[in-house]
Amino acid sequence: MEQTVNQKYFYRTLTRLTLPIAIQSLMLASVAAADALMLGQVAQEQMTAVSLATQVQFVQNMLLTGFTSGGAILAAQYFGKGDRRTMQDIFSLMLRASGFLSLLFFLACEIIPQWLMFLFTSDAQLMEIGADYLRIAGWSYLITGISQCYLTIMKTSDHVLASAAISTTAVLTNILLNTVLIFGWFGIPAMEARGAATATTISRILELLLCLILTFRKDYIKPSFKKLFVQDKRLAHDFRVQYMLVLSGASLWTIGFSSYTAFIGHISPDAAAANAVAAVVRDLCCCVCNGMATAASIMVGNELGAGRLDAGRATGIRLCKISFLVGFSATAVVLATIPLVVRIVKLNETAHSYLVGMMIIMAIYMIGRCVNTIVINGIFYGGGDAFFDFYSLAAMMWGIAVPLSALGVFVFHWPVLVVYACTCMDEVVKIPWVMAHFRRYKWVKNLTFDRSDEEQP
Numbered sequence: 001m002e003q004t005v006n007q008k009y010f011y012r013t014l015t016r017l018t019l020p021i022a023i024q025s026l027m028l029a030s031v032a033a034a035d036a037l038m039l040g041q042v043a044q045e046q047m048t049a050v051s052l053a054t055q056v057q058f059v060q061n062m063l064l065t066g067f068t069s070g071g072a073i074l075a076a077q078y079f080g081k082g083d084r085r086t087m088q089d090i091f092s093l094m095l096r097a098s099g100f101l102s103l104l105f106f107l108a109c110e111i112i113p114q115w116l117m118f119l120f121t122s123d124a125q126l127m128e129i130g131a132d133y134l135r136i137a138g139w140s141y142l143i144t145g146i147s148q149c150y151l152t153i154m155k156t157s158d159h160v161l162a163s164a165a166i167s168t169t170a171v172l173t174n175i176l177l178n179t180v181l182i183f184g185w186f187g188i189p190a191m192e193a194r195g196a197a198t199a200t201t202i203s204r205i206l207e208l209l210l211c212l213i214l215t216f217r218k219d220y221i222k223p224s225f226k227k228l229f230v231q232d233k234r235l236a237h238d239f240r241v242q243y244m245l246v247l248s249g250a251s252l253w254t255i256g257f258s259s260y261t262a263f264i265g266h267i268s269p270d271a272a273a274a275n276a277v278a279a280v281v282r283d284l285c286c287c288v289c290n291g292m293a294t295a296a297s298i299m300v301g302n303e304l305g306a307g308r309l310d311a312g313r314a315t316g317i318r319l320c321k322i323s324f325l326v327g328f329s330a331t332a333v334v335l336a337t338i339p340l341v342v343r344i345v346k347l348n349e350t351a352h353s354y355l356v357g358m359m360i361i362m363a364i365y366m367i368g369r370c371v372n373t374i375v376i377n378g379i380f381y382g383g384g385d386a387f388f389d390f391y392s393l394a395a396m397m398w399g400i401a402v403p404l405s406a407l408g409v410f411v412f413h414w415p416v417l418v419v420y421a422c423t424c425m426d427e428v429v430k431i432p433w434v435m436a437h438f439r440r441y442k443w444v445k446n447l448t449f450d451r452s453d454e455e456q457p
Helices: 007-042 044-053 055-081 084-111 113-118 124-156 160-183 193-214 233-267 269-285 287-305 309-344 349-382 387-410 416-429 431-440
Strands: none
Touching: 007 160, 007 287, 007 309, 044 113, 044 124, 044 193, 055 084, 055 124, 055 233, 055 287, 055 349, 084 113, 084 124, 084 233, 113 124, 124 160, 124 193, 124 287, 160 193, 233 269, 233 387, 233 416, 269 287, 269 309, 269 349, 269 416, 287 309, 287 349, 309 349, 309 431, 349 387, 349 416, 349 431, 387 416, 387 431, 416 431
């Protein structure tokens, strides 16, 4: 089977897709870090309030992931089939779902921002600062749902570099405006938290404008606006199936990781501080495997959608082998950066010792994280097999890691590093299960259907 893969084309395509997406992921991760760093220099209350307020966007992004990833699964296969008309219809389905969701979040931020803040804190000062932030940032939440659909379609239609360039431009603009508006440079009054919200909104407007300008070009997929109200029932059904499966898995993963943070935070402030630093290192080290997972989904989806099932299977096999190489490389990077991270971060002696232990454990965890991300969220997604992600998370994360971590904190009072190891164990222990499912090749599926009987443009 593997002989059907043209190695030169394979690696060129993998690199062309992975690098821009990895850089895009890295740049997006830097926005939250910039907000925290800059507002932390203004006042702790400003930083804390914005950190809590952005949990609203965190929830929105989780829901948007279901729509955009579900649409991307289908779009990649129809692009491989060469059916641009159906990609337009998928684009329209994504816009309708994401646009309606974003409108709800926007209205909530404008009408009941205090109630949204009350979900996360009862402190009056934090609620007031956070509500002011949400009233401004709410406009960015409205725009995000639209721009993310454009960026997703670009990635799946061989314009991944353009998508990454737009996101990177928006992120750099956001960070620059943060500096100007938060601290009040060039004669502008210091806006603090409201400045961060304004910077975010302006950068999102720029992002959407760049998307709209690019899609006027001839070779870009454009949405069919009439299909916002008229839809193909079978295509809409396929879209609903995919986004519900992706959303189910994303919800379990997001809530599970939030639970891990809460468990560690209940042990001690030192443990919470060390875990916060370890989480930043983990997210940075995962940028490459996240980019490769997206690339894998596109590459496998293109082959399967074109009806080249053997080539899709062979592509998946090669990507699976590469995932282990990425995992072991990530392990080496984490271990190598321990001295640097410990020297840079200002923590007390106890927190420093926790951090070193956590990073050693994380180094082992990275093997499972990289392999599972590339195989499950890349290869399996490419064939529309998103259900495996849901029940593997239900079994391993929620059946083992979450309850074991909770028992370790609240019942058995285990040491910090033992609890941390429990929060990392699910990714490692499920590797054999993932590999067994991979070798059944249930993910080798063509999700497209023939629409040739319908009028073509």
